[in-house]
Amino acid sequence: MAVQLTDRAAEHVKRYIQKRGKGVGLRLGVRTTGCSGLAYKLEFADEIQPEDTTFESNGVRVLVDPKSLAYLDGTELDFVREGLNEGFKFNNPNEKDRCGCGESFNV
Amino acid sequence: MGLLQISEPGDSPEPHQRKLAVGIDLGTTHSLAATVRSGAAEVIADDEGRALLPSIVRYFPDGRVDVGYDARAAQAEDPANTIVSVKRFMGRGVADVAKYGALPYHFKDAPGMVSIETAAGPRSPVQVSAEILKVLRERSERALRGELFGAVVTVPAYFDDSQRQATKDAAKLAGLNVLRLLNEPTAAAIAYGLDHASEGTFAIFDLGGGTFDISILKLTRGVFEVLSTNGDSALGGDDFDQAVATHWRVGHRIADAKGGDTRRLLAAAREVKERLSFEEEAGVQVTLSYGQSLRLVLTRSEFEKITAGLVQRTLAPTRKALRDAKLEPADIDGVVLVGGATRMPHLQRAVEGHFGKPPLKDLDPDAVVALGAAIQANVLAGNRAAGDDWLLLDVIPLSLGLETMGGLVERVIPRNSTIPVARAQEFTTFKDGQSAMALHVVQGERELVADNRSLARFELRGIPPMVAGAARIQVTFQVDADGLLSVSAREATTGVESSIVVKPSYGLSDDEVARMLQESFSHAIEDRDARALAEQRVEAESLLAAIRAALDQDADLLGEDERADLDRRMAGLERAWNATDHRAIKAAIEALNRASEAFATRRMDRAVSGALAGRRLDEVASR
Numbered sequence: 001m002a003v004q005l006t007d008r009a010a011e012h013v014k015r016y017i018q019k020r021g022k023g024v025g026l027r028l029g030v031r032t033t034g035c036s037g038l039a040y041k042l043e044f045a046d047e048i049q050p051e052d053t054t055f056e057s058n059g060v061r062v063l064v065d066p067k068s069l070a071y072l073d074g075t076e077l078d079f080v081r082e083g084l085n086e087g088f089k090f091n092n093p094n095e096k097d098r099c100g101c102g103e104s105f106n107v
Numbered sequence: 108m109g110l111l112q113i114s115e116p117g118d119s120p121e122p123h124q125r126k127l128a129v130g131i132d133l134g135t136t137h138s139l140a141a142t143v144r145s146g147a148a149e150v151i152a153d154d155e156g157r158a159l160l161p162s163i164v165r166y167f168p169d170g171r172v173d174v175g176y177d178a179r180a181a182q183a184e185d186p187a188n189t190i191v192s193v194k195r196f197m198g199r200g201v202a203d204v205a206k207y208g209a210l211p212y213h214f215k216d217a218p219g220m221v222s223i224e225t226a227a228g229p230r231s232p233v234q235v236s237a238e239i240l241k242v243l244r245e246r247s248e249r250a251l252r253g254e255l256f257g258a259v260v261t262v263p264a265y266f267d268d269s270q271r272q273a274t275k276d277a278a279k280l281a282g283l284n285v286l287r288l289l290n291e292p293t294a295a296a297i298a299y300g301l302d303h304a305s306e307g308t309f310a311i312f313d314l315g316g317g318t319f320d321i322s323i324l325k326l327t328r329g330v331f332e333v334l335s336t337n338g339d340s341a342l343g344g345d346d347f348d349q350a351v352a353t354h355w356r357v358g359h360r361i362a363d364a365k366g367g368d369t370r371r372l373l374a375a376a377r378e379v380k381e382r383l384s385f386e387e388e389a390g391v392q393v394t395l396s397y398g399q400s401l402r403l404v405l406t407r408s409e410f411e412k413i414t415a416g417l418v419q420r421t422l423a424p425t426r427k428a429l430r431d432a433k434l435e436p437a438d439i440d441g442v443v444l445v446g447g448a449t450r451m452p453h454l455q456r457a458v459e460g461h462f463g464k465p466p467l468k469d470l471d472p473d474a475v476v477a478l479g480a481a482i483q484a485n486v487l488a489g490n491r492a493a494g495d496d497w498l499l500l501d502v503i504p505l506s507l508g509l510e511t512m513g514g515l516v517e518r519v520i521p522r523n524s525t526i527p528v529a530r531a532q533e534f535t536t537f538k539d540g541q542s543a544m545a546l547h548v549v550q551g552e553r554e555l556v557a558d559n560r561s562l563a564r565f566e567l568r569g570i571p572p573m574v575a576g577a578a579r580i581q582v583t584f585q586v587d588a589d590g591l592l593s594v595s596a597r598e599a600t601t602g603v604e605s606s607i608v609v610k611p612s613y614g615l616s617d618d619e620v621a622r623m624l625q626e627s628f629s630h631a632i633e634d635r636d637a638r639a640l641a642e643q644r645v646e647a648e649s650l651l652a653a654i655r656a657a658l659d660q661d662a663d664l665l666g667e668d669e670r671a672d673l674d675r676r677m678a679g680l681e682r683a684w685n686a687t688d689h690r691a692i693k694a695a696i697e698a699l700n701r702a703s704e705a706f707a708t709r710r711m712d713r714a715v716s717g718a719l720a721g722r723r724l725d726e727v728a729s730r
Contacts, residue, residue, distance in 0.1 A: 012145070016113055019147040026113065041119040042111045044146065080110060084154065084250035087110025087144065 003028060003055050003062055003072055009079040009088060010058030017044065024048055025061030028077065028090075029068040038071065040090050110252070113145035126256035128286065128488035129247045130294070130480025133236060133260055133274065135194045136316030136343075138162045139474060140243040140258075141481035142251060143490070148298065148478040150471075151243075151250045159473060164238045165189040166225035174242045183370065186211035188226045192317065193239075195340075196221055196232040197277075198269035220273065233277045240281035257284040259484040261476050264290040264322050264333045286487040292322035293331045294479030295445045299467050301326065308334070308438055310428075312458055312466065313445035314421060317343035321425045323432040323439075335431035337424040344380075344448030347414050351376035354413050355403050361395065368395050375403055383407045384450045411453040418457045425461060442466040447473045503528070505623060507584055507592060510547035510556045512537050513641035519584045522552065529585040534596075536580075537649070540572040544580060548594050548609060552627030554634035555641065560623070562609045567596040569603040575649075636689065643692035647684050650696055651677060654703055657710060664709045676702040 005013065005026075017023045025048075029041035045063050048054065053069055055062040064072055075092040112125075129142045129151065137159040141150045150158040157176075165178035166188045173181065182189050190212065196204055201216040213224035222229040240260075248255055260278050262271055271288055278285045292311035296302065301309055306327050313320040320338040324331050352372040355361070361368070375391045382389035383405065390404035429436060442462050449455065449472045458466050470478060503526055508518040511534070520530050536544065544567045551559030570578050579599040586592050595606035627634070654677065665673065676699040683695040 013113070016145045016147055027116070029119075031119070039119075040111060041114075043114045043116050043119055046116050082110065084151065084246065085110055085252045087112050089110055 002074065003057070003064055003069075004076045005057040005060055005062065006076060006078045007058055009077045010060045012079045012088075013060050020044060022046065025054075025063050027063045027065075028072060028075070029065055030071045041068070042077075042088055115146065126488040126490055127247075127251045127253050128256050128258065128481075128484035128490065129243075129251075130259045130289075130477050130482070130484045131240065131243055131261070131278075131283075132291070132294070132474075132477035132480060133194065133240065133262075133277075134162055134315065134476075135192050135318055136162055137473065138239050138243060139477045140247050141474060141477040142247065143481050143485035148481045148485075150474045150477060151247050153246055160239065160242060162194065162239050163189060163191050164193065164235050166227040166230065168226040170227050172227070172238050174238050183367075187213065190223060190225070190230070190235050193232050193235040196223075197236065198267070198271075198273035199232070220269075233273050233280060236274070236277035237280035240278055240283060244281055244283055255283065256488050257286040257484065259286050259289050259294075259480040259487065261289050261291045261294045261480050263320060264292050264336045265320075265338075286484055289480055289483055290322075290331075290333060291320070291445070291476050292324055292333065292336075292443075294476045294483065295443045296324055296326070296331060296479065297482050298470055298475045298479035299441075299443055301441060301443075302331070304440075307440040308432075308434065310425070310439045310442045310462065311445060312421070312425070312442055312449065313338075314448040314454065315343050315446040316345050316448070317341075319343060319421055319424065321421075321428045323428050323434065325432075334434075335428045337428035337431065339420060339424055342417065342420055344446070346417050347380055347448065347451070348373050348376040350414050350417060351380060351405065351410065354405075354409075355401075359401055359403070361401075371395065379403070379405050380410065380451070383410050384452060407452070414451075415453070418451075418454050421454070422457065422461055436462045439464075443475070444468045444472050445475050503586055505550045505560075506552055507548065507550055507562075507586070508559075509534070509582060509594075510549060513645040514556045515638055515641045515645075516549055516551070516554060516556055516559055519582065520586065524586075526586045529583060531581055531583040534580045534582055535576050536570065536573065536578040537575055539574050541575065541578070542570050542572060543568045544570060544596070546582065546594065546596055546605075546607075548584075548592070548607070551623050553623075553630065554638035558626070558630070558634070562592070563594070563607050565594075565596075565605055565607040567598065567603065567605040569601065570598050571601055639689040640687060640692070643689045643696065644684055647680050647692050647696055650699060651680060654699070657703075657706070661706075661710050661713065664713065665706055669706065673699075673702050673706065 013026050023044045023046055025045045027041070027043045027045040029043070031039050031041055048063055049065065051066055052063045053066065055064070071094055072092060073094065075090055078089045078091055080086065080089050127142070129140045131140045132138060139150055139158050139160060141148055152158045153160070160175045161179040163175065163178040163182065165173040165181050165185060178189055182191065195207060198220060201214055201221050204210070204214055204221050215222040215224055215229055217229070217231065220231055220233070222231050223235070244255060244258070258278065260274060260283070262274050266274070274288060275285050291313065295311050295313070296309055301307065304326060309324045309326065311322045311324060313322070318338065318340050319342040320336065322336045323334040325334050352369070355372060355376070361372070371393055375393045378391055379389045386407070388404065388406045390402055392400065392402050394400045439462050442458060442464065444455070444458070444466045449468070455466060455468065503520060503522060503524055506518045506522040507520045508516045511517045517532070519532050520528055534544070545564065546567060547556065547564050548562045549556055549559040550562050553559050567580065570580070580596055581599060582594065582596045584592065584594050591608065593606060593608045595604060597604045654673070662670070676695070680692070680695040680699050683691045
């Protein structure tokens with residue numbers, strides 16, 4: 001079981017955490033909400049929970065709770081630029097379909 | 108598809124629920140937008156990666172509009188229809204505009220604000236500014252992939268009400284929801300996170316393309332107050348280009364540079380100036396209109412010598428601003444550099460020399476105002492975790508209150524309260540059976556209504572008949588983030604309600620606010636006595652009314668001597684009421700109270716025995 005960050009994603013995460021001035025890593029997760037049933041969660045983490053699984057990817061500590069990990073295994077987090085818009089994108093092999101917004105998906 | 112940003116712990120937005128908010132610096136020469144992504148403020152660049160948008164709008168006869176670089180390129184070719192520096196005309200009449208000297212525009216006086224005749228018809232400064240804002244809104248919506256929830260737009264600290272209103276109108280016209288207008292120096296301070304300190308005094312040194320502004324800000328409990336502003340509306344980075352161009356023209360004997368050559372020289376000067384911030388020596392090749400090709404070179408020390416006078420010119424307004432704030436350079440906890448021209452090393456040295464400490468310059472000085480506005484916009488849009496400190500940046504300048512009996516002011520919201528704010532206070536009726544109450548909303552620090560500013564009057568009707576003082580009327584004052592005051596009154600037992608909306612700052616200049624404050628200090632003692640007099644008079648009236656009512660009912664309880672004594676005391680109180688010594692009224696009230704004590708006791712006995720007469724003890728006990 002693993003979750004990874006691309007080089008570009010790691011670079012941006014490190015910069016954002018540095019700008020923020022605190023944080024032990026990046027939390028990836030899944031919530032049961034949204035137009036396609038599930039939604040991604042992408043947050044700064046200030047503490048590690050005992051149940052978290054921790055990954056180290058490209059120098060960034062990634063935290064995932066056990067319920068989310070079931071949906072996220074094998075996911076790669078990328079940072080992309082699309083026109084003027086830039087941000088993070090989940091490349092999740094478990095994903096079956098997603099709504100147009102990309103914030104919500106189904107497995 | 109949408110891309111995600113990193114949220115604060117526990118604060119991931121619901122899908123489609125993230126509120127997109129931007130900060131916009133609507134500048135005289137340049138404008139730009141910024142937003143907060145993954146917790147960090149960033150500028151929003153256009154398709155070519157440029158963040159700055161020249162604040163220039165060109166109108167075509169067919170109604171087409173160019174904004175930004177294209178418009179700037181056409182400035183020389185079509186000056187009458189290419190509007191530059193429109194910010195100077197915001198909220199201004201023809202008389203104000205005349206002081207800018209010869210301008211290539213055809214102005215028309217319109218009610219309230221000038222209007223400019225263009226190929227596309229008359230355009231007000233509000234409409235021109237709206238074109239600039241529209242470009243930034245569209246750029247932001249493309250960059251953020253969605254409709255904007257709102258924007259914070261910055262204005263100079265010295266902008267008056269009509270200039271602020273014009274800026275707000277322009278934003279509305281551009282389809283922006285204005286979350287708040289923010290003072291430019293305050294935005295710069297926020298960009299540097301100075302609002303996270305508990306308190307401090309800061310100088311914001313803003314040298315833009317054509318204007319210089321210095322502002323002294325004071326931070327107390329998260330609120331920035333502008334202590335003073337000063338500046339030079341005819342000093343900016345462009346003057347440094349001019350100085351260099353003139354230096355070359357003289358040195359290379361370029362006689363009577365033609366229009367095109369002047370522009371070429373200025374462009375070369377600008378390029379060399381910018382490179383000299385990083386290099387010791389810079390040169391450019393320029394081909395003039397008559398075919399002469401010149402290599403123009405300048406060293407940093409030459410540049411600094413040529414422009415030393417311009418640097419010096421920033422210091423006089425700086426000293427004045429400090430003096431107005433009654434501060435010494437050493438009192439300043441931090442100096443923030445704003446504006447592209449502050450990149451020049453000799454300017455930074457001059458600022459450091461004046462304040463005795465190195466200025467803050469880590470952020471891009473062209474973007475710092477927009478970045479601060481973006482941070483504020485993000486907070487106002489509610490995109491921060493609960494528990495994070497809210498930025499409370501505005502305070503009400505003068506207290507707001509209500510007129511009470513005797514022409515006195517009951518203050519409901521004290522001055523310097525941070526907004527938004529809501530305060531409620533309970534009032535009651537003064538007369539038996541009073542069925543309506545007149546509410547008079549006033550603004551100011553003086554004790555008597557007559558000395559304050561009247562804002563609004565309204566009435567609450569339908570109060571049920573009750574004895575004086577029994578009605579409970581809840582009056583709520585609420586000031587929203589834009590300084591809009593609404594006052595509502597509600598009678599507790601019946602729920603009857605009445606309300607009114609007013610804009611307290613309307614038409615009040617900073618000077619007037621300062622004057623009203625000053626007067627409240629200089630009249631403090633007079634005001635205290637006036638309040639005491641009014642209070643004693645109200646008390647006297649109510650006592651006299653009560654005794655007269657008692658005499659109507661129970662005069663037979665008094666002996667002749669007693670009655671004469673009471674009448675004498677009452678006449679004494681009436682005489683004291685007519686004079687202006689509150690102590691005399693107080694003494695007369697006390698005397699009348701003593702004189703009527705026995706009478707009051709007897710009345711009480713009569714009332715009690717009346718209530719008990721003909722009843723058995725157990726009946727009374729069970730009541």
